[in-house]
Amino acid sequence: MRKNLVWRWAWRELFHGQLWPVVAALALIIACVFALSALAGRIESVLTQQGRSMLAADLVLRSNQPLAPEVLTALDASGAEGSDQTRFGTMAFSDNNMQLITVKAVESNYPLRGALELQSDAEMHDKVQPGELWLEERLFSLLDVKRGDQVDVGDLTLTVSGMIVSEPELSFNPFSQMPAALMHQSDVEAAGVVRPGSRVSYRYFFRGSDNELAAVKSGYTLTDGQRWIDENDGDRTGDMLERSRGYLSLTVVLVIIMAAATLLLTCQHYADSRTQTLAMVKSLGAQRSWVRRWLARQLLMLMVMATVLGLGIGAALEYLLRLPLADVLPSPLPSYGMLPWILGPLVALLVALPALGIPLIRLIEAPAMSVLQEQSKVRARKNPWSWALASVPILALIAWSYDNRLLWLVLAALVLMLSLLAGLGVMVLRFAQKRVKRPAFKLALSRITRNPASSGAQLGALATSFMLLSIIWLLRTDLLEDWQQTLPVDAPNVFALNIAKQELDDYLSRVDENNIERSEAYPIIRGRLIGKNGDNYADLEPNREERDEALRRELNFTWRDTLPSHNEVLQGTWPSEGGVSVESGIAERLGLRLGDELTFSVSSQEFTATVNSIRDVEWRNMKPNFYFIFDPALVETLPANWLISFRLEQEQSDVLNQLGRDYPTITLLDLRTMSGRIQVILKQISLSLSVLAGLAVVSGLLLLLTLLRITLSERQREIMLYRTLGASKKRINTTLWAEYGIMAFVSGCMAVGGAELAMAALLKWGVELPVRLHPEVWLSLPTLAVGLVFLTVAWMIRGLLQPLRQ
Known part of the structure; x- marks a missing residue:
């Protein structure tokens, strides 16, 4: 019972x-x-x-050397599905023409992820079979071939099977691309193009569960020139x-x-x-x-x-x-x-x-x-x-x-701001109490500051709630803006490389005649950085593999009279006679400073240049960017090719093909498919973060509603006391509105300061983005705070004043 x-x-x-x-x-x-x-x-x-x-896979091993058969057998034992690829550059010969191409020799199960689209007349295929040769669209015009024609790749004659419409594996390096072709891995040996000393790269693809992929990684120890991706x-x-x-x-x-x-x-x-x-x-x-x-x-x-x-x-x-x-x-x-x-x-x-x-x-x-x-x-x-x-x-x-640094930064900022904002709010209100004259506001301020601990907690909670809402939304906005800079909607998606100086003007005129938006033309020279302040890097670090990557390979140099519009000078001035501008990342890695004298080698010719500016470069914006930009007087006599970038829509393929036919020695790198894929990912991320931020805002509003509901319910006894002492309904109503209006405005202003400080910490140490102010919240957040509080109070105040309506 x-x-x-x-x-x-x-x-x-x-x-x-x-x-x-x-x-x-x-x-x-x-x-x-x-x-x-x-x-x-x-x-x-x-x-x-x-x-x-x-x-094209869950896990990729890139290597400059082929793996031994026994190693591949051991990796296959992990249970993950594997596929091999050999990539090399070679000449392709047709009956009418020849062209330097990049060949990807793949197995029949390639790709393990993503979609491979190959078009043969009206039929579509997704696998490469032995004896087949699939060409990028431009190669049909460059080699002057059609489906069914013969093309020689090394010692092997292959039949053109059709066109590569789309492939999953894409690269972003505009300086190392040639028109692509696909052939089967089993045909590489017969072609005889991969020999000792050839420039060949190998990729080993794996697909499987997380445990199987972990077993693959743990079962092989990387050597020089290899990395997991x-x-x-x-x-x-x-x-x-x-x-x-x-x-x-x-x-x-x-x-x-x-x-x-x-x-x-x-x-x-x-x-x-x-x-x-x-x-x-x-x-x-x-x-x-x-x-x-x-x-x-x-x-x-x-x-x-x-x-x-x-x-x-x-x-x-x-x-x-x-x-x-x-x-x-x-x-x-x-x-x-x-x-x-x-x-x-x-x-x-x-x-x-x-x-x-x-x-x-x-x-x-x-x-x-x-x-x-x-x-x-x-x-x-x-x-x-x-x-x-x-x-x-x-x-x-x-x-x-x-291990979530972003989260702990926010929580640390939250705890710190809650204490600071509570104390600051009480101080501001006490200061205001001594200077206001209107009875309703004086009574409201007296009510708020009567219990400093309770008032501080309420102000801190309100300010922190508004601050959290601001942080969620502002962080989303800053992330999306940064990602849009990664690949803006109007970013270049085609690069024209290896333009000889004598054909530069004619090529630029042809591009302009087609009303194509393009970049300026940049001269390109290939060279190496070999010394600093009279010391040779080879002597400073004899072990080549331990040197910075920029010291182990040739780099692309250029010269300009003016700063590129998409670069920003951080230190110094633009290069004067004998000067060079250095990208900030490589300057930090190599310890380069203003006034350093650098030694370069171009075509076996050595020369020196003085560092007189450090530049910030956004490498992700698909525009031509360089580690080193020289004063023209220093290097313009060196032999150079030229580079431009421009934007084409998908339906403008005929323009690209015509440029390829009319200028066969100029390399065209078409990144339109890749750009489209990145834009899809950006769209997914943008919408996802917006939806999640919206839900977080709703949760914050519910917290505000609960906080105000509880504090308003606590006013019931006080209202009855004021009424007993003779206060009019109008005076009580005005005092309540003044009290919550003041709290909302003060908490909104405090939330602005807290949000800016928290965002500065998040941008600098959390997501590693440039710190900036957000003036859009300075006025909007206090206004929003007052509006939200007034709406809530207007909804609930009737119940509080109901006993007064006699």
Whole structure:
């Protein structure tokens, strides 16, 4: 009978008491964690697939030497599927012409990821078979061949099978590209073009599970000239993927923090509202064990209801969040598995342990005397369980995100800003209190500053909430702006290389006649950096392999009278006579400073140049960029070829083909397919981050709503007291609006400063982007803060003033 009574009372308390906001807060945490983790898992899977499709495999081993057969056999034993590729440059001869080409010799299962599209008349193929030769579109005009014609590659005569429409494996180096052709790996030996001393590179592709790929890596020790490549090491997508993962995890944690704060406020309010009830029960003879059982049953029903409700809402929310991404997500979508179903309730439980446990421990300790003295503050005995419960979510967060620097920077900024903003807010309000004259504002400021601890906590919570919303949105904006610079929508997608000086003017005129937007023409000379301040790098570091990469190979040099528009001088002035401008990255790696005298070698001719400027270069913008730019008087007499870049749309292939036919000695590098793929990835990331940021904003608004609801409910007794003392309804109404308007404006202004400081730390040490100010939030955030608070107060103030309407 007693057990049934306990269950019935727990059930009634859940539905008719103050526990339904707790259920709502827990359900919010479960729904948000489920939706975000499921969507983030799917987005990460999609981005990983995109990155791997651009590699043509899950894992690639690049090598300048072929692997021994016994090594390949050992790697195959890992269980991962493998495919080999040999890449080399050679001359291709047709009956009418010849052309230097890049040959990729692949196996029949190539590619292991991504799509290979080969067109033979009206038929499409996706595999290369022995005896076949597939040509890039431009090669048909350069070699003057059509499908079925014969082309000689070394000692082997192959039949042209068709055209390469698209291939997954793409490169970004415009200085080492020639028109491409595909042949089968089994035909390489018969061609006889790979001999000792030939410039050949080898790629070994692997596809398999994470364990199988780990076994492949652990089963082989790299030697000089070899490296592993995965989706995080791609030329341009690696940093985007890494930063997007960091932002996804940061957003999930911040949503959890804001929902946990909502839960904590709700539970604290519930515990305060039930102190008298528990004191009355104890005064009637209830033992502490009975109170524990009563609360335990409430918590059990609460968690079950919140879990069912949260998982249901989370599944629906994940579906709704995917709707804006429908055009860019693949079909079918990768499954998110069981993790979100487990992670949502688990996170809610970890958050609920201190949020619910600590207030309820205090509630259990409430003495029976509280039924007679409601005003007296119940001082709970120090309970070690409170500290243990508080440590549970902290330890779980450390275990989950110990290596997420972005997250810990935000949390550190959050703790620091909460303290600073609370103290600063109280100081500002006290300063204002001495100078305002209007009674409503004076009374409002007096009410706010009467309890500095409570007012500071409220201001700090409001300011921190607004600051978190700003950080989430501003970080998303800065990341997207940086990624748009990676490949702007109007970025060049075709490079014309090896333009001789005598045909430069004619070629530029032809490009301009077709109304093609192009870059300036850059002279290109190939050379090496060999010394600094009279010391030869070979003497300073005899072991060639230990030197910087820029010292081990030839570099592309150019000269200019003026600074390129897409570069920025960080130190010094633009090169004068005998000067050279150095890119900041290589200057840092090699320890180069203004005034250093560098020695270069071009075509066996040595000369020196003085460093008189350091430049910032954005290598990802697809524009011609260089480590070293010389004063023209120093190097313009050296033999050079010229380079330009321009932009063509997909439907302008005939223009590209005509340029290839009319200028057969000029190399054209067509990056339109690659650019399109990068743009798709950027679009996916942009929409994904926008959707997640929107959900985080909603969570923050719910936190604000809860905070204001609780603080407004605490005004009920004061309003009745003011009314008893003769205050008019108008005066009370004006005072409430003034109080919350002042708090909203002050917290919004403080949030601007906090957001700028936090963003500076995040940009510098978190995502490693240039630090900048965000003037767009200086006015908009305080205005938004006042607007949101006023809307909430307007919605809830009627209930507070209702007893006054007689």
